[in-house]
Amino acid sequence: MKIKAAVCREAGALAIEEVELAEPKMGEILVKMVASGVCHTDAAARNLFIPAILPMVLGHEGVGIVESVGEGVTELAPGDKVIISFPYCGECDYCREGHPYACEDSFHLFFHGKYKDGTTRITGADGTEIGSLFGQGSFATYAVCDASSAVKVDVSVDELKALCSLGCGIQTGAGAVLNRMAPRPGTSLVVFGCGAVGIAAIMAGKIAGCSTIIGVDIVPSRLELALECGATHVINGKDFDDVPAEIRRICGGKGAHFALEASGVPALGLQMLDSMRREGLAVIVSVMGDQRMNVLIENQIMSPSVTLAGIVEGGSNPKVFIPELVRYYKEGRLPVEKLAKYFKFEDFEQAFEASHDGSVIKPILLF
Ligand SMILES: NC(=O)c1ccc[n+]([C@@H]2O[C@H](COP(=O)([O-])OP(=O)(O)OC[C@H]3O[C@@H](n4cnc5c(N)ncnc54)[C@H](O)[C@@H]3O)[C@@H](O)[C@H]2O)c1
Ligand SMILES: [Zn+2]
Ligand SMILES: [Zn+2]
Numbered sequence: 001m002k003i004k005a006a007v008c009r010e011a012g013a014l015a016i017e018e019v020e021l022a023e024p025k026m027g028e029i030l031v032k033m034v035a036s037g038v039c040h041t042d043a044a045a046r047n048l049f050i051p052a053i054l055p056m057v058l059g060h061e062g063v064g065i066v067e068s069v070g071e072g073v074t075e076l077a078p079g080d081k082v083i084i085s086f087p088y089c090g091e092c093d094y095c096r097e098g099h100p101y102a103c104e105d106s107f108h109l110f111f112h113g114k115y116k117d118g119t120t121r122i123t124g125a126d127g128t129e130i131g132s133l134f135g136q137g138s139f140a141t142y143a144v145c146d147a148s149s150a151v152k153v154d155v156s157v158d159e160l161k162a163l164c165s166l167g168c169g170i171q172t173g174a175g176a177v178l179n180r181m182a183p184r185p186g187t188s189l190v191v192f193g194c195g196a197v198g199i200a201a202i203m204a205g206k207i208a209g210c211s212t213i214i215g216v217d218i219v220p221s222r223l224e225l226a227l228e229c230g231a232t233h234v235i236n237g238k239d240f241d242d243v244p245a246e247i248r249r250i251c252g253g254k255g256a257h258f259a260l261e262a263s264g265v266p267a268l269g270l271q272m273l274d275s276m277r278r279e280g281l282a283v284i285v286s287v288m289g290d291q292r293m294n295v296l297i298e299n300q301i302m303s304p305s306v307t308l309a310g311i312v313e314g315g316s317n318p319k320v321f322i323p324e325l326v327r328y329y330k331e332g333r334l335p336v337e338k339l340a341k342y343f344k345f346e347d348f349e350q351a352f353e354a355s356h357d358g359s360v361i362k363p364i365l366l367f
Contacts (some may be wrong), residue, residue, distance in 0.1 A: 001020070001021050001356075002018055002019070002020060002021075002163045003018070003021045003200055003312050004016055004017070004019075004140065004141045004143045004345070005017060005056060005057040005122065005130075005137060005139060005140035005141070006058060006059065006139035006140065006298070007044070007056070007057055007124070007343075007347055008021065008052075008056050008057075009053055009055040011046070011047055011048040011054075012046060013046075014058065014348065014349075015226055016038050016346065016348075017124065018125060018222060019057075019122050019123060019124050019125065019130060020122065020123045020124075020186050020277040021121060021140075021142055021143070022121045022123075022124055022144065022146060023024075023070070024069065024070035024073075024144045025071075025115075025117065025144075026070050026072050026129050027070060027071075027072050027116075027147055027148070028069075028074060028115070028144050028145065028146055028147060029066050029067075029068070029070065029082075029147050030069075030070075030074070030142060030143075030144050030334050031062065031065065031066055031067060031082060031142065031144075031150070031367045032064050032065050032066075032142055032357040033063075033064040033138060033140060033142060033340075034063050034081075034157060034160055034161060034367060035050050035062075035063050035160070035161040035164050035322055035364050035365060035366050035367065036059045036061050036063070036138035036139055036164055036174070036364065036365050036367075037064045037165040037168070037196075037363070037364050038059075038061070038348075038352060038353070038355055038362075038364070038365065039044065039060065039061055039125070039163040039165065039169050039196070040195065040197075040287070041060065041168070041287060042058045042059060042133070043077045043270070043352060043354075043355065043356065044287055044289075045111065045291075046058060046259055046352075048148070049287070049289050050130075050287065051111065051114070052133065053111070053131055055130045056113045056131040056133055056137070057122060057131070057132050057133065057137030057139060057140055058120055058133045058137065058139050058264065059136065059137055059138030059140065059143075059365075060086070060110075060133050060134035060136050060137075060167070060168055061084075061138060061164045061167045061169065061204075061275060062084040062136055062138025062143055062164065062168070063081070063083050063084065063160045063161065063163060063164045064081075064082060064143075064160075064367075065079065065081055066078050066079060066081075066150075067142065072317070075147065075152070076152060076281065080152045080185070081126075081152065081153055081154075081160050082151060082152055083150070083151050083153055083155065083160075083164065083166050083318075084143070084145050084149055084151075084320035085137070085150070085166075085167040085168065085171065085313070085322060086100075086106070086109075086110065086134055086149050086167070086168065086313050086318070087106075087109040087115075087116070087134055087135035087145070087146055087148050087149050088100035088101075088103035088106060088109065088148065088149075088164040089103050089104065089105040089109065089303060090116075092278070093105040094227075096256075098235045098317055099311040099315070099317070100148075100317055100318070101312045101314070101315055101317075102312065103235050103321065105152070106165055106312065109135055109323070110365055111132050112131065113130070113131015113132055114131060114135075114184070115144075115146065116146060117167065118173075120189070121137075121144045122137065123315065130348055134149075134168075136149070136170075136187070136255065139345070139348065139365060140367075141367050142252045142339070143347075148319075148338045149180065150242030151318055151319055151322040151323065153322070153323070153326050154326075155326065155330075156292075159188070159329075159367065160284075161340075161342070162340050163329065164364055165196055165200075165336065165339075165362050166322050166326070166362075167326050168195050168313065169195075169196035169200065169362065170195065170196060170197075170200040170336055171313055171314045171316050171321060172197050172200070172203040172285050172312075172313055172314045172330070173196070173197035173198060173199065173200030173201035173202075173206075173260070173262060173285070173310075173314065173324065173326065174200045174201065174203065174207075174314060174325060174334070175200055175313065175314015175315050175321055176204075176283050176285050177189065177201050177260070178204050178207065178208060178314075178321075178324075179314055179315040179316060180281075180283055180309065181208075181258045181281055181322065182206045182208070183205065183209075183210075183258050183285065185208065185209030185210070186210075186211045187210050187211070187212075187248075187257040187258060188200070188210060188211070188212035188213075188214070188218065188251045188256045188277070189202075189210045189213050189214070189256060189257070189258045189259065190213075190215075190251075190258075190259045190275055191204040191213070191214070191216065191226075191231075191260045191262060191263050192259070192260065192263050192265075192269075192271065192272055193217060193264065193265075193266040193268065193286065194216070194217040194222040194223060194225065194226045194231075194234075194261075194262075195213045195214070195222070195361055196339055196361050196362045197204040197262040198217070198226075198260065198263070199215075199222075199225060199226060199339060199361065200334075200336070201260045201262065202215055202229050202230045203229050203230050203328075203334050203335070204334075205230060205258075205335050206229075206333070207328060208352065210258075212232055212233065212250060212251055212256075213230055213232050213233070213237070213257070214231065214232045214233045214234065214235060214247055214251075215227070215231040215233075215234045216234070216235045216237055216243060216263075216268070216271075217234070217236065217360045218234065218236060218237045218238050220285065221327075221359075222356075223235075223236060227338070228338065229335065229338065229349075231321050234248050235247070243271050243275070244271050244274035245291065247275040248275065251275075252278045253278035254278070255275055256275050256276060256277055256279055256280060257276075257281070258280065258281050258282075258284075259272045259275055259276060259280065259282045259283070260272075260283050260284075260285065261282070261283070261284040261285065262285055262286050264286040264287055265286075265288075265291045265307055266288055266292065266294075269284060269286075269288075269293045270293060270294065273295065273301070273306065274300065275349060276304065277307045278303045278304045278305055279304075279305045280304075281306075281307045282306060282307065282308050282309070283309045284308070284309070284310045284311075285311060285312075295308070311330070323327060336362070339361040339362040339363070339364055340361075340364050341354065341360040342366055343364065343365055343366070344365050344366060345364070345366065345367050346363075347362050348365055351363035351364075351365055
């Protein structure tokens, strides 16, 4: 079928083209897109900060309505509302153990544009094969994805629009806290970078009952939103020479039990390590490209018995975790609508710019 899709053919460029989308194959579904979030990772792929293989339809936070299903799909049917999350092979040891975020094939399935069978689903007007980011390519009027990535949800179409980033950014931040850290009530959490991922972590810290939740950023409007979403304290990095000292002061002189790096700035990763309480758990979810973090292992990790961990997609099993997040949303405990600003599909450049300049936390394209 003919669809409209935003195709990246060279680094930095993105343009809407009319392209041909194949029918869903075995185990796949065709989704009529309702909305798609714009994640920082779309910008990273567009700029080849991540080595994506072009040409590619970007977008990986799609929500929509199932139009048709391929052979063998029984858990989804036409008319179902779905949130599309990340792809995974389903067959490696990690997938079989219920840890699809750690799938051996994830880098390939996320960034090389191909589906599990090694082929693409989109053909350009000039006959070129076009890949789909995250086996999804949600910046398009329709997309094909694997049924294992799509989660059926019982919400209105308006709610569905606000929930697109549950598929990636919100799941990443909330999952890092609820799945990886699993903080006990009364513990402290510090979050570096109050974008969609960081704010989701702050909301999750509140859900988990953390009694001290500190948001660090340099954009005042993001710090205000962090306070609205559950932070008990915020720190503007521009106002302090020694951010870790301020964090330790807030945390009763000892430092934080848990911390998340969601800014993508290596220097903040190091500040995070200096902010930890002994035996603390520091988690990195941000993309830092080929930049390095110059960790002083003995002082920052070994001697204080600190754990430094990384995790993809919040350590989530989307079929289990996304329904849990939708439940929190319905209870008013995950107010993701506060992060959203809507743009028409054709205004995607404005959406990217609004994310880049910090004025909008979660730009959402509507189809
Ligand atoms: N691990 C995963 O599976 C996964 C999934 C989604 C996103 N990500 C990554 O997570 C990161 C966060 O994503 P996002 O969508 O929230 O991005 P974002 O750009 O909206 O958020 C980053 C925040 O960091 C802040 N920041 C930048 N420099 C700073 C500094 N020097 N001091 C303090 N704050 C600073 C920015 O103001 C911004 O609020 C990105 O790197 C993204 O690529 C990872
Ligand atoms: Zn796998
Ligand atoms: Zn993402």
